[in-house]
Amino acid sequence: MTAQQAIKVGIIGTGAIGGFYGVMLAKAGYEVHYLLRSEYPAVKQNGLMIQSDVYGEIHQAQANAWNDASQMPKCDWLLVGAKTTSNPSLVPLIEAAAADNAKVVLMQNGFGVEDELRPLLSDKLHLLGGLCFICVHRGAPGIIYHQAYGGVNLGYHSGPATAEQALAITEEGASLFRNAGLDSKAMANIEQARWQKLVWNIPYNGLSVLLDATTGEMMNNPDARALIADLMQETIDAATACGHQLPDNFVQTMLKATDKMPDYHPSMYHDFTHQRPLELKGIYAAPLAAAKEAGCSMPKVEMLLQSLAFKVNQPIAEL
Amino acid sequence: MTAQQAIKVGIIGTGAIGGFYGVMLAKAGYEVHYLLRSEYPAVKQNGLMIQSDVYGEIHQAQANAWNDASQMPKCDWLLVGAKTTSNPSLVPLIEAAAADNAKVVLMQNGFGVEDELRPLLSDKLHLLGGLCFICVHRGAPGIIYHQAYGGVNLGYHSGPATAEQALAITEEGASLFRNAGLDSKAMANIEQARWQKLVWNIPYNGLSVLLDATTGEMMNNPDARALIADLMQETIDAATACGHQLPDNFVQTMLKATDKMPDYHPSMYHDFTHQRPLELKGIYAAPLAAAKEAGCSMPKVEMLLQSLAFKVNQPIAEL
Secondary structure, eight states, rough: OOOOTOOOOESSSOHHHHHHHHHHHHTTTOEEEEEEEHHHHHHHHHHHEEEETTEEEESSSSSSSSGGGGGGGEEEEEEOOGGGGGGGHHHHHHHEEEEEEEEEOOOOSSSSSHHHGGGGSSSTTTEEEEEEEEEEOOOEEEEEEEEEEEEEEEEEEESOEEEEEEEHHHHHHHHHHHHHHHEEEEESOOHHHHHHHHHHHHHHHHHHHHOOHHHHHHHHHHHHHHHHHOOOHHHHHHHTTOOOOOTTTHHHHHHHHHSSSSSSSHHHHHHHTTTTOHIIIIIIHHHHHHHHHTTTTHHHHHHHHHHHHTTTTTTTGGG | OOOTTTOOEEEESSSSHHHHHHHHHEEEEEEEEEEETTTTTHHHHHHHHEEETTEEEESSOEEEEOOOOGSSSEEEEEEEEOOOGGGGHHHHHHHEEEEEEEEEEOOOOSSSSHHGGGGSTTSSSEEEEEEEEEEEEESSSSEEEEEEEEEEEEEEEEESSSSHHHHHHHHHHHHHHHTTTOEEEEEEOOHHHHHHHHHHHHHHHHHHHHOOOOHHHHHHHHHHHHHHHHHHHHHHHHHHTOOOOOOOHHHHHHHHEEEESOOOOOOHHHHHHTTTTOOHEEEEEEHHHHHHHTTTOOOHHHHHHHHHHHHTOOOOGGG
């Protein structure tokens, strides 16, 4: 039995993110269990398939598929890839699938997602945040399209660990992903890291819906590009007001990184076209509230949230 | 010959606005001449028809239709109802149709439209602004749908008149419309009046395109309504910075007035659906530039312009 096989990884919410990382970890030798709902029969029968522009086809024909969390083997690591919009309803599933002292990693976009889940989780569970830098979306049941990247940065949020143990746990988590051939770093400050990721998510996710456009279409238009830069700057200023100094020239860094990306529809665009709820709270309402608390306004970010809330009829007051 | 018949009114740009006021003035006894392009054959043959929710059907079967400005009788009053996007190309037509000392009224939305046209017009012409409070849009050639309202406020912009003469001319213009049964006032300050009208035009015109919505759909949604109020407040603050104090509680006044209006698609929505150029300069870029000059930022208004510029591919730098 290898070291990998001794570790059981549970995937809660086997969408694009959960499916991608599950298959990559399984390929690296970890024992991976997938909790599924509507895609259970397809994955049980055909396994999971990544169609990647980077790696080609990766097919896990025999996937450990489950449709009942209470029947899953107890897992040491639980990767939560479901949308933040369903987090509260995931708590009983997480608890059912967790080994004692399991590590729960929220591999989700947005801000405040760990804060929201923490009070609902039992004290013995470690809670971490995972920031995924990846271009990926779901296809037919069991099919995942991967366009680029795949890095995951982890940070410890809360749980029974001392500071020293927390760092060791975070490093252990990062080593899982590195063993699967993916970039992964342990980060000291998950909140700062989430702000940093919002600098990308805030403009591209919402504008892709509001303007019905890909990243490339927006980046190639001078006015949309200027608007993206404005939204990034508001986010950086809000992070600063909340005590998180982001890297210098970060707007330019993010714009240049996006120029090099393949033309892309962010996840919110796919949620919109499939009439799934948009992650308006984690990506917009929570950062706006934190910024306001720190005395900082984000007018263009607020307008983006107001417009999206109207467009999909998810009132801000009910997020 | 009545006093009305002694006055010749030319309509330059017989769209919804020009057509509506032309027919109302003709019905009141004025000699009205219509300059037309694509709709010339239809109007020559069938005249103009207003289908009004207020007045019922008003048919001017015999309309003086022209497709060549140089053949029109010289007119004492010229009402310019064309889109601001075509203003520079209208100058030769205005000059050709104008009697000596004619009064030219720009019955258009936006800001700075008179300033832009003035240097192109001969010195002997009087230039006025006309602010129309009306819900109207074009149907088939020669058909105008009128939903509500119809008032016109006039202000003298520039020309050979002394201050006293300017006021008399403005009063004379207002009396034309009053003789046609419409509300009309002479205003001392056309620039202030245009800012006041922008408080309505800025939110509703652009958002109707960006959110694909009617006024009623937006007003009945709490988040769109809040966004509308924010855009109004930015406009009022910009007007103040530019030296124009608008009425107290003007946001609430405008919201309440709009609640009482019929459900409505503003003119920019019709321009968008018919793939005509949007009036982005007069309604957005010019007020934004004036506000910036006065040291005032309008972030949500700017975002609306940036979004629209992308959506219809009219780069801001080329407006």
